[in-house]
Amino acid sequence: KGVQRAWMDPSVKPCEDFxxxxxxxxxxxxxxxxxxxxxxxxxxxxxxxxxxxxxxxxEASSRRDWPKGSLQQKVGDFFASGMDAxxxxxxxxASRFARIKALASVKELPSVLASLHREGSAPGFGFGxxxxxxxxxxxxxxxxxxxxxxxxxxxxxxxxxxxxxxxxRFEAHVARMFLLQGDSEAQAKTHAMTVLxxxxxxxxxxxxxxxxxxxxxxxxxxxRAQLAQEAPGFAWETYFKAMGLSSRxxxxxxxxxxxxxxxxxxxxTLPVASWRPYLRWHLLQANAxxxxxAFGDESFTFRGAFLxxxxxxxxxxxxxxDTTEQVLGDAVGxxxxxxxxxxxxxxxxxxxxxxxxxxLKEQIQGKDWMSxxxxxxxxxxxxxxxxxxxxxxxxxxxxxxEISRQPFVLNMLxxxxxxxxxAMERLDQPVDRQEWGVPPSGMMAHYSPQLxxxxxxxxxxxxxxxxxxxxxxxxxxxxxxxxGHELTHGFDDQGRKFDKEGNLKDWWTPEDVSTFEARTxxxxxxxxxxxxxxxVAINGELTLxxxxxxxxxxxxxxxxxxxxLRGKPHTPGVxxxxxxxRFFLAFAQGYMRRQLRPEYLRxxxxxxxxxxxxxxxxxxxxxxxxxxxxxxxxxxxxxVQPSERRCSIW
Numbered sequence: 001k002g003v004q005r006a007w008m009d010p011s012v013k014p015c016e017d018f019x020x021x022x023x024x025x026x027x028x029x030x031x032x033x034x035x036x037x038x039x040x041x042x043x044x045x046x047x048x049x050x051x052x053x054x055x056x057x058x059e060a061s062s063r064r065d066w067p068k069g070s071l072q073q074k075v076g077d078f079f080a081s082g083m084d085a086x087x088x089x090x091x092x093x094a095s096r097f098a099r100i101k102a103l104a105s106v107k108e109l110p111s112v113l114a115s116l117h118r119e120g121s122a123p124g125f126g127f128g129x130x131x132x133x134x135x136x137x138x139x140x141x142x143x144x145x146x147x148x149x150x151x152x153x154x155x156x157x158x159x160x161x162x163x164x165x166x167x168x169r170f171e172a173h174v175a176r177m178f179l180l181q182g183d184s185e186a187q188a189k190t191h192a193m194t195v196l197x198x199x200x201x202x203x204x205x206x207x208x209x210x211x212x213x214x215x216x217x218x219x220x221x222x223x224r225a226q227l228a229q230e231a232p233g234f235a236w237e238t239y240f241k242a243m244g245l246s247s248r249x250x251x252x253x254x255x256x257x258x259x260x261x262x263x264x265x266x267x268x269t270l271p272v273a274s275w276r277p278y279l280r281w282h283l284l285q286a287n288a289x290x291x292x293x294a295f296g297d298e299s300f301t302f303r304g305a306f307l308x309x310x311x312x313x314x315x316x317x318x319x320x321x322d323t324t325e326q327v328l329g330d331a332v333g334x335x336x337x338x339x340x341x342x343x344x345x346x347x348x349x350x351x352x353x354x355x356x357x358x359x360l361k362e363q364i365q366g367k368d369w370m371s372x373x374x375x376x377x378x379x380x381x382x383x384x385x386x387x388x389x390x391x392x393x394x395x396x397x398x399x400x401x402e403i404s405r406q407p408f409v410l411n412m413l414x415x416x417x418x419x420x421x422x423a424m425e426r427l428d429q430p431v432d433r434q435e436w437g438v439p440p441s442g443m444m445a446h447y448s449p450q451l452x453x454x455x456x457x458x459x460x461x462x463x464x465x466x467x468x469x470x471x472x473x474x475x476x477x478x479x480x481x482x483x484g485h486e487l488t489h490g491f492d493d494q495g496r497k498f499d500k501e502g503n504l505k506d507w508w509t510p511e512d513v514s515t516f517e518a519r520t521x522x523x524x525x526x527x528x529x530x531x532x533x534x535x536v537a538i539n540g541e542l543t544l545x546x547x548x549x550x551x552x553x554x555x556x557x558x559x560x561x562x563x564x565l566r567g568k569p570h571t572p573g574v575x576x577x578x579x580x581x582r583f584f585l586a587f588a589q590g591y592m593r594r595q596l597r598p599e600y601l602r603x604x605x606x607x608x609x610x611x612x613x614x615x616x617x618x619x620x621x622x623x624x625x626x627x628x629x630x631x632x633x634x635x636x637x638x639x640v641q642p643s644e645r646r647c648s649i650w
Contacts, residue, residue, distance in 0.1 A: 015633035022588035034311035040594020082320030114242030120416035123282035129423040136502035142253040156203035173302040191277035205262035233268030309597030330396035333440030341458035381500040386453035447489035449498040476561035477586025485553030552650035
């Protein structure tokens with residue numbers, strides 16, 4: 001659509017605050033919908049996509065004569081069951097709750113936990129299957145810290161007034177959920193106290209968000225015998241058998257050994273009377289949000305209203321559409337792509353990506369701070385990087401997933417069991433590098449260090465973020481920067497630790513590591529100086545990877561865009577701006593344009609890896625001489641980092 005002048009605030013100079021210059025009027029005149037915790041470009045795009053999904057889902061669910069096992073039957077029946085207002089709420093889970101209530105001894109805990117884990121709940125710890133970080137040709141079963149209801153682990157431990165209030169509200173929420181299930185008021189309060197105490201103990205043993213960023217710190221191979229010896233008190237073999245883990249799988253990846261050891265100690269020392277409410281709570285909260293009525297309302301009151309500042313719950317159809325997309329990703333994706341993403345759009349997106357890769361190659365070749373040895377391996381990694389654009393070359397097989405117009409929670413459990421079984425079957429197979437793992441209709445663009453690949457589903461490659469018929473300044477500024485961001489993740493402070501095959505391995509010279517880390521320090525300091533809330537600053541260490549990729553991706557996209565100008569006359573531009581200015585405005589008005597509720601912003605600052613929108617725009621721009629030249633910013637302007645503090649990596 002080009003530059004949106006109506007969104008801009010001409011009273012703000014671009015060299016003073018570019019976020020406000022580009023979006024100031026939009027910020028003043030737009031509002032966050034009552035059912036959202038944030039609003040902006042990605043949510044606008046999601047809303048557009050949801051209208052396409054709505055038509056697909058309603059068409060599929062309106063008929064009952066689709067061939068059994070067809071995409072339309074699965075998608076239609078799943079959506080219809082979710083939209084059934086006469087559903088029985090959590091009643092279909094009665095047998096699961098009865099099993100927890102009948103738990104007579106902690107010796108039964110492994111089998112009960114396994115039954116919950118197979119169906120999507122994660123009390124105690126998490127179990128999964130993933131690519132081996134150091135041997136990327138194989139899958140490994142893994143154990144990971146989990147079992148916490150609050151996203152922020154430190155929220156259980158901090159002693160400031162806000163954290164105390166958070167814990168108090170959480171405890172009251174748990175008690176209300178138990179009341180709704182039939183507990184007396186005294187029982188509900190006692191059980192809620194037990195849940196909070198157990199989760200606090202697990203939180204104390206958990207790694208914090210910053211510690212989790214170190215891939216070496218979360219890589220610990222253990223044999224099953226070693227696990228039993230180092231984390232005694234829990235019958236691991238009973239659990240593994242119940243999970244369907246073959247005896248051939250003798251090695252596991254334990255992400256947080258100290259946490260797993262503490263969990264095992266709790267399994268030994270805590271009475272079964274403590275485990276019953278804790279397990280019941282996790283089954284409750286895992287399923288409450290998918291049902292209407294009192295349980296769903298109470299879940300929203302705490303998670304949506306209190307934690308994120310939402311004013312009302314999203315309409316049922318939107319929530320069910322989201323769930324359908326997540327659970328039946330490839331089925332929904334095939335129907336979505338047929339309507340909303342042409343082969344021509346895929347070709348144009350791939351061409352843009354290849355231009356960005358070639359530009360990054362040139363940038364790496366030109367780095368005088370990197371040795372020839374490390375540079376050669378960096379170029380090998382870039383050349384080996386795979387691109388997954390739009391939709392898979394091979395769609396996933398959902399033939400073994402049985403979906404019917406049964407109560408919605410039972411379809412959810414069936415899907416969880418299917419996913420678990422699929423994961424277990426992968427353990428005997430080589431790593432499938434064609435598998436996507438995200439819905440093609442969704443917006444979860446990402447870089448995978450273990451697979452050395454970037455993935456951009458069709459859902460994000462839509463107007464206005466990407467327009468196959470649009471001009472280069474807008475496309476490179478909007479989606480080009482996001483693609484460059486993901487490419488740069490392969491060489492940020494985490495991604496750089498994985499080689500071209502996706503193995504966690506030292507491939508840099510020690511001198512280059514030291515130089516790289518020195519070059520990131522100004523970025524840490526720059527973002528730590530930003531204070532989005534009066535009492536909370538950005539954590540420059542926690543957000544470092546994303547900030548590196550924002551800066552690198554923006555520079556990369558701009559250099560790639562300049563190539564498109566070669567051989568063309570340098571005109572005054574369109575919309576009253578030069579091509580270079582339009583690129584930067586497209587960036588600021590594109591995917592990063594958003595506003596956040598204070599509650600959501602506070603949670604983001606505590607534990608999120610991304611900086612808030614204003615700083616994701618102004619922060620990298622202030623380090624780019626190209627931006628300063630485009631808008632004729634004088635040294636000393638707020639949007640110009642002093643040369644001695646300017647960050648330049650890629």
